[in-house]
Amino acid sequence: MLDSTDKAILNLLQQDASLSVADIAETINLTVSPCWRRIQNLENRGYIEKRVALLNRQQLDLGIDVFVFIKTNQHNDEWIEQFYSALEVLPEVLEAYRMSGDVDYLLRVVVKDISAYDAFYKNLVSKVPLADVSSSFAMERIKFTTAVPI
Amino acid sequence: MLDSTDKAILNLLQQDASLSVADIAETINLTVSPCWRRIQNLENRGYIEKRVALLNRQQLDLGIDVFVFIKTNQHNDEWIEQFYSALEVLPEVLEAYRMSGDVDYLLRVVVKDISAYDAFYKNLVSKVPLADVSSSFAMERIKFTTAVPI
DNA sequence: AATGAAACGAATTGCTA
DNA sequence: TAGCAATTCGTTTCATT
Numbered sequence A, B: 001m002l003d004s005t006d007k008a009i010l011n012l013l014q015q016d017a018s019l020s021v022a023d024i025a026e027t028i029n030l031t032v033s034p035c036w037r038r039i040q041n042l043e044n045r046g047y048i049e050k051r052v053a054l055l056n057r058q059q060l061d062l063g064i065d066v067f068v069f070i071k072t073n074q075h076n077d078e079w080i081e082q083f084y085s086a087l088e089v090l091p092e093v094l095e096a097y098r099m100s101g102d103v104d105y106l107l108r109v110v111v112k113d114i115s116a117y118d119a120f121y122k123n124l125v126s127k128v129p130l131a132d133v134s135s136s137f138a139m140e141r142i143k144f145t146t147a148v149p150i
Numbered sequence C: 001a002a003t004g005a006a007a008c009g010a011a012t013t014g015c016t017a
Numbered sequence D: 001t002a003g004c005a006a007t008t009c010g011t012t013t014c015a016t017t
Helices: A004-015 A021-027 A032-044 A077-089 A114-127 B004-015 B021-027 B032-044 B077-089 B114-127
Strands: A048-055 A064-071 A093-099 A105-111 A132-144 B048-055 B064-071 B093-099 B105-111 B132-144
Touching: A004 A021, A004 A032, A004 A048, A004 B048, A021 A032, A032 A048, A048 B004, A064 A114, A064 B093, A077 A114, A077 B132, A093 B064, A105 A114, A105 B132, A114 A132, A132 B077, A132 B105, B004 B021, B004 B032, B004 B048, B021 B032, B032 B048, B064 B114, B077 B114, B105 B114, B114 B132
Parallel strands: none
Antiparallel strands: A048 B048, A064 A105, A064 A132, A093 A105, A093 B132, A132 B093, B064 B105, B064 B132, B093 B105
16 A cells, blocks of 8 residues: 555655655655655545645744533534534634543634633634533643654 | 735645645735745744645544543653653654643544554553543544634 | 656746836 | 746656666
8 A cells, every 4th residue: 555665755744745856755765756656646545635834823922722621411413513513613623523431522722812712712602502611721732743653 | 013915825825835826826916926925934934834744544544533631740850851752752642732720731642543542552651650641532533724713 | 666858837036116 | 015027946747777
């Protein structure tokens, strides 16, 4: 499926997608043409989903990550539909998961400050009835990478 | 600081960094040179941290997100140093936060399956003494974006 | 499958307004 | 700061091994 050369390419690209084909070719000891073909194939076969720019949070004054833990007793389709589309539409929600265990949903929300979180929270509960919500603020981001282990 | 044109550029790039300068210039109603210069400036001023490729998790058979909640009684420098470098070095840890509230640390870990998680867990606790660890598995990833709200 | 060179298109720079 | 034109550089294709 994926040989070690393909994996090496994916690892380089998930660390730095601004590398040129020539750069990548050089580090994996290939010339540009076969390297380029491999990258094309990886894209065509769907291994590479997209390329994105990661912005500097400090520079943008977007200081806080808030984790939101939601327990619900509502499990009907209408509520779920309503909840999911609220998550989709709210740009502060960067990640949302349906969980096993005692918490039903876990969100990671990014906001400028606590009052921005308060506004977000009010906005969310106005869109969807939520019974049991608890929030926990991140004091420090120790690690953040989009690179998955392959 | 950032005018609305710069923000529009950042928003385009954090959605899709494979857009050409010409594409971006067109959507924000500019010609390529001033658009290119703005992008350069945003990079030089540190607004754009990096460009990365996001890989397809399904295709790579990396199914599960596990959230790990850690409470600790150890707060000395040596332990923290040991813990942080373990997080840094373990590729399964994609995100790690020091939290407010009753949980001290929250990790997002990505693994292939439950047995891979078990192996990761054993590996982690062999590197760092951890007293109170609880894990919760994601059943569904409802939303994931790297785009911050600006 | 990989190479090297040629053709093409996009990125970068300098000049003008 | 924006626009235009020229140049440079990376990407894509193709003939060859």
